[in-house]
Amino acid sequence: MEKLKNYIYGEWIEGTGNGTPLYNAVTGEQVAVSDTEGLNFEQALDYGRTVGYKNLSSMTFYDRGEMLKKVALYLLERKKKYYELSYKTGATHADSWVDIEGGFGTFFTYSGLAKRMLPNTPFWVDGETQKISANGTFLGTHILTPSEGVSIQINAYNFPVWGMLEKLSTSLLAGVPSIVKPSPFGSYLTNAVFQDMIESGILPEGAVQLVCGDPGNILDYVQDGDSVLFTGSANTGRKLKSMPSIAGNAVRFNMEADSLNCSILGLDAKPGTPEFDLFIKEVRNEMTTKAGQKCTAIRRIIVPEHLVGDVQNALSKALDQTKIGNPLSRETRMGSLVGKQQYDEVVRKVNILKAETELVYDGKHELVDADYDNGAFMSPKLFLNDKPFEKNISHDVEAFGPVSTLMPYKDAEEAAALAKKGKGSLVGSIVSHDENFIAETSWKMASQHGRIFVLNRDNAKESTGHGSPLPTLMHGGPGRAGGGEEMGGLNGLHFFLQKTAIQGSPDTLTAITKIYQQGAEKKFSDKHPFQKYFEEVEVGDSLETAGRTVTDADIVNFSNVSWDHFYAHTDATSLTGTIFDKTVAHGYFILSAAAGLFVSGKKGPVIANYGLENCSFFKPVYAGDTITVYLTAKEKINRGVKGRNIPSGVVKWLVEVVNQRDEVVCVATILTLVAKHSPFIDLNVKNVQKILNGLTENTQSSWGKMSPQQMIEHLEHGVLVSLGEPEADKCFTPEEQLEKWQDSLYNHRKMPKDFPAPFLAEDESLLELKHKNLEAAKQSFVDTLKRYSVYYKENPQAEHMNFVFGKLNKEMWELMHKKHFTHHFEQFGLI
Secondary structure (H helix, E strand, O other): OOEEOEEEOOEEEOOOOOOEEEEOOOOOOEEEEEOOOOOOHHHHHHHHHHHHHHHHHOOOHHHHHHHHHHHHHHHHOOHHHHHHHHHHHOOOHHHHHHHHHHHHHHHHHHHHHHHHHOOOOOOEEEEEEEEOOOOOOOEEEEEEEEOOOOEEEEOOOOOOOHHHHHHHHHHHHHOOOEEEEOOOOOHHHHHHHHHHHHHOOOOOOOOEEEOOOOOOOHHHHOOOOOEEEEEOOHHHHHHHHOOHHHHOOOOEEEEEOOOOEEEEEOOOOOOOOHHHHHHHHHHHHHHHHHHHOOOOOEEEEEEEHHHHHHHHHHHHHHHHOOOEEOOOOOOOOEOOOOOHHHHHHHHHHHHHHHOOOEEEEEOOOOOEOOOOOOOOOOOOEEEEOOOOOOOOHHHHOOOOOOEEEEEEEOOHHHHHHHHHOOOOEOOEEEEOOOHHHHHHHHHHHHHHEOOEEEEOOOOOOOOOOOOOOOOOOEEOOOHHHOOOOEEOHHHHHHHHEEEEEEEEOHHHHHHHHOOOOOOOOOEEOOOOHHHOOOOOOOOOEEEEOOOEEOOHHHHHHHHHHHOOOOHHHHOHHHOOOOOOOOOEOOHHHHHHHHHHHHOOOOOOOEEEEEEEEEEEEOOOOEOOOEEEEEEEEEEEEOOOOOOOOOOEEEEEEEEEEEOOOOOEEEEEEEEEEEEOOOOOOOOOHHHHHHHHOOOOOOOOOOOOOOOHHHHHHHHHHHHHHHOOOOOOOOOOOOHHHHHHHHHHOOOOOOOOOOOOOOOOOOOHHHOOOOOOOHHHHHHHHHHHHHHHHHHHHHOOOOOEEEOOOEEEOHHHHHHHHHHHHHHHHHHOOOO
């Protein structure tokens, strides 16, 4: 039987012992063997701290986000084989989708967050700058940097893929190398996904390592700067947390443990209401999804005392209709537990529950294409605790399978009290349409819950469900649930980052943070900052504008245009007792006038105003005052651009408006979208002619078989097609892929060298030449390019078919020609 290999210190290594056999949860057949005997864990941790940390921490947050996206796309293309392995863990197709594609989705989410909200630097400036001296020459702020250590991630058996990827999404984005230690059960699936992550070549050396099997003494070697993330039983978690190597070395520890989650049916949700039906469906789903093997599953069903019988009957019928069996069968809605060992453990817990509560449902399901002897199948079990304030077993014991307990309550006070008797839960849900009940119950139970999910008729269609942790929200809970906090959007990164206070002068903080600080030196030049591409803009680039004297007419006109007739701007007789001496200019007029002073009217790389932040007005501006503006590049934010948008970044500009006495009257931060410099040539005819001067009959191509003349005639043919001469009658790209291909015209990625145009003959040397020699071909090409320029000025709405990209308009043809010309001019070394 094949042994699962471990991936440590950059090598795939097989254990030297007999290992632990791993079985198919459905058939009982052996699938693989996990073995970690003989591994040098001390070397593995050291490798992560040195090689892994150096490679990951030197990357920017933006680049690490792009890395996550590339990994997720690579895995998504190979998902079919993961599903085939997932079925062996007892998971249905729906269960597997949550685990596999939910895991990929977490990578995609964090990639998106990074590219929208994180800097293109290896550090992250956290919060506002603090002015800590009277004259502003001494400032303070905070930066976040990757913790200098390795993260050991111990995952549970219920989600072999998502469990790994949800932890890696934050640690990798934070720049911290990780060692993944999955539960042996189902680790063959984790291993397969991990293998592809390594084979992709996307992750830098040392970024991730994998230990499949017994963790041995790996935690004996953790030290200050390292972190341990544990998902599993609270009992095991507490033991790990108290280890001398962890407690004694201040190792960061995050635990996600047992959780007796509850769902509360509102007093208003009687049979016949949408909420009653939603409640039954949600409880059934949470009992049967992953065969109840979810840390977020509903273990305690809290219902109004007069509805206990109705809920028991409706839920029993719903469970009766849930087909159990082989996950490969289309009929199956619930698979098996992950193995016989887990089955025995759940039975043990069920027997403990029986000692104090009544088993009111134990469906004797006939299995679909499976049997109870070979597989780890268990029918759903529903208990009733008739006195939940006296009988505590339901609040203390978790059977980690399709097991839940029904219990009554009288009012909102009791419902919240029962919810909190779980002593700390990952999630509690409330199903009700009574906003007062929801509000009172939710805030009272919040102290013992990591997440509260409210379900009713208003959000049911779009709701993600009680049991679905989302990357943008925190996953964790207090008390019994471990006190941990995973994911939660960018907050999830803080666990892996060191926060450091930085103090110094404005120039010093500008140099360290790469964000302009007020009072730092400004850099003036003849070139207007709005005429610079994103790559050219430097933090500190500044502009001092001419002055503008505000008039009474300005104030009156702005009032009329804006309809803002606030008395301070329009009624001089009402100013007694106010802070104003006479009618004052509108704050928004000052901001608008400032924009009029600092913008460049000439077309340039600035695409659009993107937003406004932190606008403050400090002193009134009256008619007769003269304002001057200082515009300074404050911060640059790289930006991922999708679809048909111009590749661009965001530049934050500090706007400082001063009056004739050099008093600051207004400060704001404006955001602009600034285009990135295109790597493709301009279609200017003179520019193209100059490039063509370097092309001779003897010029050699770097790839492909085209001769210089064939290349020129090929380009001319493309330009003629864009003029409809002739009109292409066919696009070779399938319809379903056409939008993606057209979108690609807008990005700055070059055409691949080995891309065979589908409409060309396989042997390019067979193309027939139209012109007598190269010089004639070049002249004809230039003449055609001149015609192209005139044509689209006269026919701006024209569209013509392209063989690869479909029907293109003026803008798309220009983008296509720029890429196409650049591709072939580089082929012959002309640019």
